[in-house]
Amino acid sequence: MSRITPRLYGLLGSQVPAMALSASLRINIIKEVANRLESEDWPLIDLTLEQFGLPTSPTWSGSIHAYLIEHVSKGNDAQLTEIAEHVGYVVEQPGASVVTDPEYWEPEHFRVFLSHLSVHKAFTAELQSELLRYGITSFVAHNDIEPTLEWQVEIERALRTCDSLVALLHEGFHASYWTDQEVGYVMGRGQPVFAVRLGQDPYGFIGKFQGFNGHGKQVSEIARELFDTYRLNKQTQTHMAGAIVRMFERSNSFANAKYYVGLLEDLGYWEPNFSIRIKKAAEENGQIESSWGVPERVNALVDKWGGT
Incomplete structure (x- = not known):
C-alpha cells in the first residue's frame, strides 16, 4: 500500500521521514490515532494496523479505544509518524516536539470541512454556527483563514485534519476547480463525504455518497440532518x-x-x-x-x- 500522503491541487507529498519522537509526542500520537480510528469496524482497524507493521490480536475483551492504545503503542517512531499522517494528525515539521492542530477547530468536537462556493459564504457561515450546537466544529475557508496566512496551505491543513467533508452543492459547484479538489482529497483519506443539494445534483464520485435535499429548508434543519447522519453512520x-x-x-x-x-x-x-x-x-x-x-x-x- 502506498504511504505517500495525498496532496491538494494535484501535488504529491513525500513520504514521512523517520524522526526521533519525544515521549510526549508519542503519547499525543497514540492518543490521537486511537481517537480517529475507533469509529472503524474491527476488520478495517486490524487491516490498518497490519499495513503499518503494528501488532493485532485475534481476541479482545475491552473497548476498541483500549485495543488501539495497546497496539499502536507498540510501534516504533517511524511507524507512529506514518500512521499519524494516515489519520490526518500532522507533525508540522520533522523533529518538532509537538503535533499541532489548526486553531479554528473547536477542541474535542467532531470536525467537518464545509466545501462551498465563495459567493455562498454567508449561508455556509450560518450552517457553521448551527452545527456547533451539535458538537460539530466546521471549517469555512473564507471565514476561518487569516488574511496573512498562506491560503492554500491552510486549506490543506484543514483537509488533512477534518473528520468528514460536506459538499454544499449550489449551482456552479462542479465548475469550481477548488471544490472538486477538496472533495477528492478527503475521499483519498478515506473519510466520509456527504452532499447537500442546493441547486446542483451530486455528480461523478460525489454521486455515490449520501446526499441531502437542502431545497426549501432552514439552515437549522440541514444542520440537524447532518448530525443525525453522523450519530448513526458506523464510521462516525x-x-x-x-x-x-x-x-x-x-x-x-x-x-x-x-x-x-x-x-x-x-x-x-x-x-x-x-x-x-x-x-x-x-x-x-x-x-x-x-x-x-x-x-x-x-x-x-x-x-x-x-x-x-
Missing part, C-alpha cells in the same frame, strides 16, 4: 457520540443541560464509560444537577445502556 458514530458526551459534561446552564441530555437520548451508539461520565457529571456539575428533570433522564440513560 463513535466520535460523534464522544463529542456529545463532552458537551453535556460541560453544560454551563440549565438550558444547555436539557438540550444536551436530549441529544444523548438520540444517540445510537454508547460506550460503557459514557454511563459513568454522565452520572458523574449529574452529581458534580451544578447546572446539570439542578436542571429540572435532567438527573432523572441521566438515570434512565444509565439504566438503558448500562455500564456503571
Whole structure:
C-alpha cells in the first residue's frame, strides 16, 4: 500500500521521514490515532494496523479505544509518524516536539470541512454556527483563514485534519476547480463525504455518497440532518457520540443541560464509560444537577445502556 500522503491541487507529498519522537509526542500520537480510528469496524482497524507493521490480536475483551492504545503503542517512531499522517494528525515539521492542530477547530468536537462556493459564504457561515450546537466544529475557508496566512496551505491543513467533508452543492459547484479538489482529497483519506443539494445534483464520485435535499429548508434543519447522519453512520458514530458526551459534561446552564441530555437520548451508539461520565457529571456539575428533570433522564440513560 502506498504511504505517500495525498496532496491538494494535484501535488504529491513525500513520504514521512523517520524522526526521533519525544515521549510526549508519542503519547499525543497514540492518543490521537486511537481517537480517529475507533469509529472503524474491527476488520478495517486490524487491516490498518497490519499495513503499518503494528501488532493485532485475534481476541479482545475491552473497548476498541483500549485495543488501539495497546497496539499502536507498540510501534516504533517511524511507524507512529506514518500512521499519524494516515489519520490526518500532522507533525508540522520533522523533529518538532509537538503535533499541532489548526486553531479554528473547536477542541474535542467532531470536525467537518464545509466545501462551498465563495459567493455562498454567508449561508455556509450560518450552517457553521448551527452545527456547533451539535458538537460539530466546521471549517469555512473564507471565514476561518487569516488574511496573512498562506491560503492554500491552510486549506490543506484543514483537509488533512477534518473528520468528514460536506459538499454544499449550489449551482456552479462542479465548475469550481477548488471544490472538486477538496472533495477528492478527503475521499483519498478515506473519510466520509456527504452532499447537500442546493441547486446542483451530486455528480461523478460525489454521486455515490449520501446526499441531502437542502431545497426549501432552514439552515437549522440541514444542520440537524447532518448530525443525525453522523450519530448513526458506523464510521462516525463513535466520535460523534464522544463529542456529545463532552458537551453535556460541560453544560454551563440549565438550558444547555436539557438540550444536551436530549441529544444523548438520540444517540445510537454508547460506550460503557459514557454511563459513568454522565452520572458523574449529574452529581458534580451544578447546572446539570439542578436542571429540572435532567438527573432523572441521566438515570434512565444509565439504566438503558448500562455500564456503571
